[in-house]
Structures are given as structure tokens and as C-alpha cells.
Amino acid sequence: MIKILGIGSSPRKAATEYSLEQGLKAAETVPEIETEMIVLRNKNLPHCIHCDRCIKEDSRFCVYHDNYDKEMYEKFYKADGYLIASPVYTMNINAQLTSFFNLLRPTWNVMQKNPAYFWDKVGAAISVGGTRHGGQETTINSIHGFYYTHGIHVIGGAETYNGGTVWSKDNLKEGAQSDEEGMSTVRAIGQRLGVAAYQLNHDKETNQKLLEELELY
Template identity: 25%
Template sequence: MKILVIMGSPRKGNTYRAAQRIEDVMRSLGDVEFEYLMLSGVKLEPCRGCHACFEWGEERCPVRDDAPAVEEKMHDADGVIFASPVYGLNVTGLMKTFIDRFSYIFHRPRFFDKKALLLTTAGAVGEKDVLDYLEDVAGIWGFDVASRAGIVTPPGTTPKKAQENDRKLETAAREFFRALAERKERRPGLRSVIIFHGQRATFDELGDAFPADHAYWKEQGWLDPGARYYTSVPVNPLYDAVGRIVEWVARRRIRRDLAAMR
């Protein structure tokens, strides 16, 4: 198993050590290969918000940095660990720049065969907010979020707290390893199905405004009338019905707005 750790911390501190603990547990369970990608050592420039990637594809992005190589590393891995300490109740600036730089993947998801583990450390509070945010990002990008771990590591951590943190890391590592070994695709929840149908309405109706997105969705077969989700995994019929209602409403709204602009 090839594991890529995308490390949003600018230093090798608590978050890095937590990732190493996860690595140790996974190595005790089987054959794994870890690679640490320190974002502090990667050239990723801030997104310029020009929409070129949305309209014409990521190849037309005016920024020339290490983004293509970073995406290739994600494709080559079996699983990705998204790791960031809590800075100001959110991910670090390094992690946010990374996420923003790959904004086109929100429109054109592609990592459906990958598992993800989410990891954060906090000095006091904010770990749940960061994990929830990373889960939204990884989920929309296509990753199956198999496990998550948020630990609190204040100065002078007590032995009891240290043991609690270690249990969380061990549990997350075991869940991640099991998901990678089983390679099962989980059925999507209601929110994921709604996102699929909402995006389908947008990129189908606004094909002239987002030609790259429209072409990508058409190539994937996601614009076909019978498509129920990004992959062929079974979808709860009730979720599918709700998603199609959301899509119908979204299409009507988009068409009304377009007519008003003419």
C-alpha cells in the first residue's frame, strides 16, 4: 500500500509526530510505503481566481508551479492522509493554499478509487471544525474518507491525555488500513447524492460558461439521464429521488436566471 501524507504543518511538530504514529501502527499491520509531502517545501502559488481552470481546464492555468506533480502523487497513492494542525480555528495557510490551488477538482472530481485519512492536532480547540472541513474537501474531490483523528496537545499534556490521543491515532490507523485492504466502495450518503445532482444541473445547463466542466462530465457519462452517481456503486432509491428533485429545482432556477439576463 502506498500512502501519501500531505503535511500542512510548516514544521515537524505534533502533527508530523502524529502521522508517524499512524505510520508505525499501519506498519505493524502489513506492508505499507509512506511518503511525506511537506507543503512547506513544495512550490504551490496562491490561486488567482481567474476561473481559467473552470472554463478551459487546469492545463490553461496561468500559474506555473508544482501542482501537476502534486496531483500525480495523489493519483499514484492508494491512500492519502490530509494532515494539518489547527491555526486560527482552521487549517494552516499552507493547507488552504494547497486546497485552493486544486479548486478545479471540486468541479471535476477524480479520486474515487482512493481512501483518505484526516488528521489534525490542536492546542486547545478547533479540531472538529478542521476535520469537518477536510472531510468536505476530500469527499467532494472523490476520496472515500475512511477515518479521521483529531487530538488536543496543549503544553504539558498529562499522561492520561497522551494515552487518549494515542488511542485515537491507533484506531484511525487501523480503520484506514482495513479500508485500504478491503478496497470496498461505500454507498454514498444523501448529502453526496445531492451534491452530484446539483453539480450535474449546473454543468449541464451552464455548458457555455463552463465548457471544460461540461466536457468532463459528459466524458465521464455523468450527464446521461440514467446516471445516479459519479460511480456505479448502488444508490439508495430514496436518496436518488431526493437528488433528482434537487436537480430539477436547480435546472429551473438556472434557466430562469439565464432568461432574465437575455
């Protein structure tokens, strides 16, 4: 099976989580795709303090803070694809997702040993704002920036442009549910992500052979 990990960063079980569920359901319409959703609610993720201990100690995890959910990060390392959903906070991703991303600084160690570690993985984004044009696209850009820093293939599409963009009208799950146009972008990005993950995973042997033959820059 091909594993897509959904990551939802809202501190509430509300519009973002509902939208992410819908996106993951759409990904599952593609054969062989299985999904799992994790949410950052109540995870109390600490902030990166740039001590560089993870780099010096060649760790896969943050070593300064050790009281956080490492199993969740192990899932991140193992997944074939990602669907990350954030509420829009001041036209950007929220603090919970920023912390989640920054605690992944140790991926640097992994990529030093294997630069291509993330190259056969795909990623897509969903953002949910209270206002129709409240920064959904700028929020998605931040999520895409995270993918770029890892060499994860970023997925978009004509039916959805840069991802799922939802207008919740600040009305929790019901608000997202009633945004038909937004939900159609969520379904489109979820399914496009599933198709891309399927395609890349079916070419794994050819891809691996190519990387072995190339001298990587």
C-alpha cells in the same frame, strides 16, 4: 502495493508531523500498504485566484501559477488513500492546507471525464491543537469536506470517532508524544484507513465492473 499518501501542513517539523508519522506507521501494519509522507513546509503554495483558466484549458494542474511543486500533485492523483494532518489554526485547517486544497480545483476536469475517478480512494484526517478542546473536530470537518467534494470515502471509527485528535500543549513533538489518548486515536485512524484501502483495492475488479454496468448520475 496499495499507496497511502500522508500530507502534513504544519510550517514546522513538530507535533503535526510527528502525529502523521505515527498514523502512517499504523497504516503500514496492514498487509500490502505502503506509505509516503509529503509536507507543505517551505512549499510556498500560491493562492487560487479563481481565474478559471485550469477549467477553460482542461488542465490537471493550476495554469495561472506555474512555479510550484506539481510532482506532489501527481502523487495526489495516483495515491489509493490519504491521511491528511493539519495543525489547528483558529479552530480550522491552516492556510497552507487551504492553498493545497484550492490548487486542486483542476480535479474538476478529471471528474468531468471520469466521475468515479476518486471513488475507490479513502481518506482520513488528523488535527493537532495546542489546547485540549481547541477545535480539533472542526478542523477535521474541513478536511472531510475536501474528501466529500471528490467522492473519496471518509474513514472514521468507534475508537477514534472522526479522526486523530491530538493535544500538543503547544509543546512541539514532545507535547504530542505525551498525549497518550490523542496518539491512540491517531494509531486507530491510521490502521482503519489502511484496512479500508486494503478492502477497496481487493475488490477493484468487481467495483470496476459495477461502474461499467451502471448509468452514473
